[in-house]
Amino acid sequence: MGTFIIRRVLVAISVALTISIVSFMLLHLSGDLATSIAGPEATAEQVERIRVDYGLDRPIVSQYLDWLGGALTFDFGRSYYYQSTVVDLIVDRMPITLTLGGLALALAVAISIPLGVLAALKRDTWIDRLSLLFAVVGQAMPSFWFGLTLIVIFAVTLQWLPAAGSDGWQHFVLPAIALGYYATPAMMRLTRTGMLEVLESDYIRTARAKGLRGGSVIFKHALRNAVIPVVALAAVELGFMLGGSVVIESVFSLNGLGQLAWDAISRNDYPVVQAVVLIIALFYIVLTLLADVANAALDPRIRTR
Amino acid sequence: MTTSHVSPRASSAASSAVFGGEIPLPAPAWSRVTRRVFGHRGLAIGLVLVALAVLIAIFAPLLAPHDPYHQDIANRMVPPVWHDKGSWTHVLGTDKLGRDTLSRLLFGTRISLTIGLVVALISGVIGTTLGVLAGYFGGRVDAVVSYIITTRLAMPVVLVALALASLTGGSLTTVIVLLGLLLWDRFAVVSRSVTQQMRDAEYVYAARTLGCSLPYILLREVLPNIAGSLIVVMTLEMAHAILLEATLSFLGMGVQPPLPSWGLMVAEGKAYMFFQPWVIAIPGIALFVLVLAINLLGDGLRDLNAPGGRN
Numbered sequence: 001m002g003t004f005i006i007r008r009v010l011v012a013i014s015v016a017l018t019i020s021i022v023s024f025m026l027l028h029l030s031g032d033l034a035t036s037i038a039g040p041e042a043t044a045e046q047v048e049r050i051r052v053d054y055g056l057d058r059p060i061v062s063q064y065l066d067w068l069g070g071a072l073t074f075d076f077g078r079s080y081y082y083q084s085t086v087v088d089l090i091v092d093r094m095p096i097t098l099t100l101g102g103l104a105l106a107l108a109v110a111i112s113i114p115l116g117v118l119a120a121l122k123r124d125t126w127i128d129r130l131s132l133l134f135a136v137v138g139q140a141m142p143s144f145w146f147g148l149t150l151i152v153i154f155a156v157t158l159q160w161l162p163a164a165g166s167d168g169w170q171h172f173v174l175p176a177i178a179l180g181y182y183a184t185p186a187m188m189r190l191t192r193t194g195m196l197e198v199l200e201s202d203y204i205r206t207a208r209a210k211g212l213r214g215g216s217v218i219f220k221h222a223l224r225n226a227v228i229p230v231v232a233l234a235a236v237e238l239g240f241m242l243g244g245s246v247v248i249e250s251v252f253s254l255n256g257l258g259q260l261a262w263d264a265i266s267r268n269d270y271p272v273v274q275a276v277v278l279i280i281a282l283f284y285i286v287l288t289l290l291a292d293v294a295n296a297a298l299d300p301r302i303r304t305r
Numbered sequence: 306m307t308t309s310h311v312s313p314r315a316s317s318a319a320s321s322a323v324f325g326g327e328i329p330l331p332a333p334a335w336s337r338v339t340r341r342v343f344g345h346r347g348l349a350i351g352l353v354l355v356a357l358a359v360l361i362a363i364f365a366p367l368l369a370p371h372d373p374y375h376q377d378i379a380n381r382m383v384p385p386v387w388h389d390k391g392s393w394t395h396v397l398g399t400d401k402l403g404r405d406t407l408s409r410l411l412f413g414t415r416i417s418l419t420i421g422l423v424v425a426l427i428s429g430v431i432g433t434t435l436g437v438l439a440g441y442f443g444g445r446v447d448a449v450v451s452y453i454i455t456t457r458l459a460m461p462v463v464l465v466a467l468a469l470a471s472l473t474g475g476s477l478t479t480v481i482v483l484l485g486l487l488l489w490d491r492f493a494v495v496s497r498s499v500t501q502q503m504r505d506a507e508y509v510y511a512a513r514t515l516g517c518s519l520p521y522i523l524l525r526e527v528l529p530n531i532a533g534s535l536i537v538v539m540t541l542e543m544a545h546a547i548l549l550e551a552t553l554s555f556l557g558m559g560v561q562p563p564l565p566s567w568g569l570m571v572a573e574g575k576a577y578m579f580f581q582p583w584v585i586a587i588p589g590i591a592l593f594v595l596v597l598a599i600n601l602l603g604d605g606l607r608d609l610n611a612p613g614g615r616n
Binding site: 011014015016018019022023026027033036136137139140141142143144145148149151152156239242243244246247250258261262265266268273276277280281284285288 | 452455456458459460461462463464465467468469471472544548551552555556557558568571575578579582585586589592593594596597600601604
């Protein structure tokens with residue numbers, strides 16, 4: 001188990017480094033940053049001055065190494081737009097995105113696992129078909145449009161919940177539904193598949209043969225095994241949701257990391273963009289690492305792979 | 306075939322792939338295919354709707370009642386026909402510039418389908434190449450490719466695509482290229498695992514023994530046998546690409562006005578959604594139906610490809 005964890009941590013670190021290189025290079029090579037920052041009306045001299053002022057005239061490798069050196073001590077430089085360091089901006093906005101992601105995940109788990117279990121137990125009945133329909137609809141619904149529809153129905157027509165802002169828990173209900181529905185179909189299908197497999201396995205037949213009754217078999221024996229891969233998927237989905245929250249935050253005017261990134265992108269505030277991309281990737285990497293380790297702890301067969 | 310003839314790498318998996326697998330059925334007759342297609346309700350619905358979308362995209366100029374770019378300031382925000390103030394001149398109403406919504410919707414089908422198809426082709430070529438090489442060679446090649454896949458999965462696609470689209474100045478072409486370069490992961494994962502299962506199959510082994518060249522083996526022996534799985538992934542990635550294009554366009558970094566991208570139509574209607582909710586409902590429903598149809602098609606094809614695959 002020790003070597004497994006060490007190997008996984010080393011891979012995670014190198015993936016994080018690779019992502020920092022790739023995102024840095026992509027941003028610096030896909031357009032001229034100095035021209036973008038200066039804006040369409042700038043003269044050639046102004047562009048050159050910005051290039052020198054922001055250190056964009058230096059070789060790209062030395063720019064990257066400087067940036068990485070700072071990033072390792074959580075110093076991502078200063079924002080081009082705000083009078084503030086990038087770290088302060090991120091620390092300021094992070095709680096909102098984490099709250100949104102956490103609530104969305106909780107909601108997705110609370111819906112998908114019971115629904116998946118039920119669909120597996122009542123296989124090929126109307127409950128199974130209805131849950132499948134629920135999943136298929138969720139996979140096809142554009143999340144920004146679903147968010148806007150929730151606003152029109154629950155905030156404008158029924159006036160139950162606020163449409164925008166982040167002052168109290170009420171502000172997170174609709175965004176969490178919009179974001180959580182996105183993660184539900186995959187988790188529900190995996191729970192259903194896992195339950196169907198486990199229910200047909202030998203040890204469940206043995207448990208039933210020993211005379212254990214329905215509820216005990218399902219919850220003590222079957223669900224515990226079926227849910228292992230779902231936990232791993234949940235961690236991955238949380239990572240995806242943090243990355244995808246840019247859309248939902250924009251729809252609901254939530255002032256989180258996603259909104260910060262979107263503002264930074266439209267204002268050519270590249271230090272902020274780079275830092276947010278790296279932070280979101282780090283979240284994903286840490287979450288998948290935890291899921292891998294948890295999986296290996298629960299299922300020793302994985303460790304040797 | 307005894308294990309002594311098989312390369313050391315091959316020996317371990319050979320038994321399961323060759324002897325443990327199901328006996329392949331002869332290719333089904335055409336009538337049986339049609340019966341299976343239409344016996345599967347989801348697949349039939351998906352197929353009909355996707356075919357309809359393709360026809361709409363091709364014949365959009367003939368079907369559209371108006372020029373989708375023609376602005377008529379005197380007839381702004383006309384409600385759809387089922388509304389009290391609606392009329393048959395503009396069946397689905399007009400937008401804030403007086404452009405006919407139905408015509409824009411019909412022409413928008415072209416954008417969504419083009420994006421889906423071209424992105425799936427680009428990412429399919431990238432992902433399948435990586436996946437087949439990793440699955441066929443295993444070992445170090447597999448380790449490198451798996452590392453690339455892991456890295457790609459950890460990149461936040463929406464954020465990276467937004468930033469790059471904004472830098473390169475969003476347009477239909479940039480969106481297609483960007484998404485094509487970003488969405489190959491599922492192709493790689495699936496083609497890798499399917500290739501792994503068949504690299505030691507008897508026919509691949511036979512081709513190797515006969516001295517066939519590596520490109521021949523990969524293109525003529527491996528590729529046709531993973532094509533079924535790839536088509537399923539292709540439909541899923543088409544749907545994914547269409548949703549992402551709409552998202553990028555909605556956030557203002559994708560397809561630019563005045564093109565009738567459905568995501569852009571939702572963005573343009575957002576300011577009016579409180580009093581005229583149909584301006585966002587109509588393009589949103591179009592997007593939902595198209596993506597749903599493609600997904601149903603993909604799910605159905607997977608069921609045909611691997612019976613019992615739904616579980």
